[in-house]
Amino acid sequence: MAISDDRRTPLRKDARRNRETLITAAREVCAERGVGAPLDEIARRAGVGNATLYRHFAGRAELIEAVFRDSLTPLLRAAEEARAHPDPWAGLTAYMDRVFTLLAADRGANDLMTAGIQGVPTVDALHEGHRHTLDVLLRRAQQQAAVRADIGVEDLLFLLTALGRAVPAVPDTWRRYLALLLDALRPGAAHPLPAPPPGPGRFGAALRQSGPAPRTGTGPDRPTR
Numbered sequence: 001m002a003i004s005d006d007r008r009t010p011l012r013k014d015a016r017r018n019r020e021t022l023i024t025a026a027r028e029v030c031a032e033r034g035v036g037a038p039l040d041e042i043a044r045r046a047g048v049g050n051a052t053l054y055r056h057f058a059g060r061a062e063l064i065e066a067v068f069r070d071s072l073t074p075l076l077r078a079a080e081e082a083r084a085h086p087d088p089w090a091g092l093t094a095y096m097d098r099v100f101t102l103l104a105a106d107r108g109a110n111d112l113m114t115a116g117i118q119g120v121p122t123v124d125a126l127h128e129g130h131r132h133t134l135d136v137l138l139r140r141a142q143q144q145a146a147v148r149a150d151i152g153v154e155d156l157l158f159l160l161t162a163l164g165r166a167v168p169a170v171p172d173t174w175r176r177y178l179a180l181l182l183d184a185l186r187p188g189a190a191h192p193l194p195a196p197p198p199g200p201g202r203f204g205a206a207l208r209q210s211g212p213a214p215r216t217g218t219g220p221d222r223p224t225r
Contacts, residue, residue, distance in 0.1 A: 019056045019066075021046045026067045030108030035064055035117065061119045068112060069122045075102060075109075076126070079133040088140035089147070093182060095133060096160070100178055103167045114164040131157065148190040154198045156185075 025046035029037045039060065043053040057063040078098040085091030103110040112123050113130070134153050141147040159181055167174045183189055 015056075018046075018048055018052055022048065022053055022056055022063075023066050026063055027071065027108070030064075030067060030111075031106045034107045035060070035111045039063070064112075064117070064120050065122050068108070068120075072109070072112070072122060072126055075099065076129050079129050083133055083136050088137045088144060092134075092137040092141060092147075095137070096178060096182065097175075099130075099160075100164070100167060100174055103164050104171050104174055107168060110164060110167060114161045134160075145187060147185045148187045150190065150193055150197075151185065152197045154200065154202055158198070 022042065026042045029042050029045055033041075039053060040050060042063075043050045046053070053063075057066065075098065078095055082091040082095035085094070099113070103113060111117065112120075112126060117123050131153060134156050138147060138151070138153055138156060142149050163174070163177055163181060166177070170177065
């Protein structure tokens with residue numbers, strides 16, 4: 001899944017340096033505190049004024065795009081590798097390990113994967129690729145009887161997101177809970193489920209309603225002057 005390019009007019013050397021410094025600072029702050037971290041703090045970390053930040057980024061959405069456009073490329077590549085794996089179960093487990101390793105290391109990436117953030121092309125591409133990868137691997141694994149037949153991709157998205165939101169609280173033991181979740185997908189662990197699977201679109205709607213997602217527009221997200 002392609003990620004959008006930055007088509008900006010070339011910047012002067014000092015302006016380009018300020019922009020790169022802001023992106024580096026934003027990446028550090030988001031990794032520590034999530035993508036809802038105050039823009040003022042990002043400007044302070046970069047050693048520039050708030051007005052300088054706003055001259056480079058019209059709002060939080062634009063800043064998130066600049067920060068994560070390149071850093072999420074390895075995850076998109078991991079999805080491609082998982083889909084190409086000859087063993088769908090091995091591809092699924094390897095992909096999940098890559099995803100959760102990132103979620104445990106980077107609070108900002110965790111927000112992007114587990115919250116209903118809209119209006120950021122990189123995030124849209126990430127979610128689309130993530131869903132497509134899970135759908136392909138799940139169907140293939142079910143065809144080989146490696147995964148129970150009574151679950152769909154929406155089930156898997158709900159489960160993975162719930163665990164992903166908890167990862168920051170259990171950074172040293174998330175592998176245990178991911179292993180338990182994966183075991184539950186196996187046919188040998190299957191028991192009749194008490195309700196039908198959620199329909200298409202329910203996962204996206206649930207993300208948007210599951211709690212306060214960082215705003216990505218302008219207005220209150222502008223740094224104070």
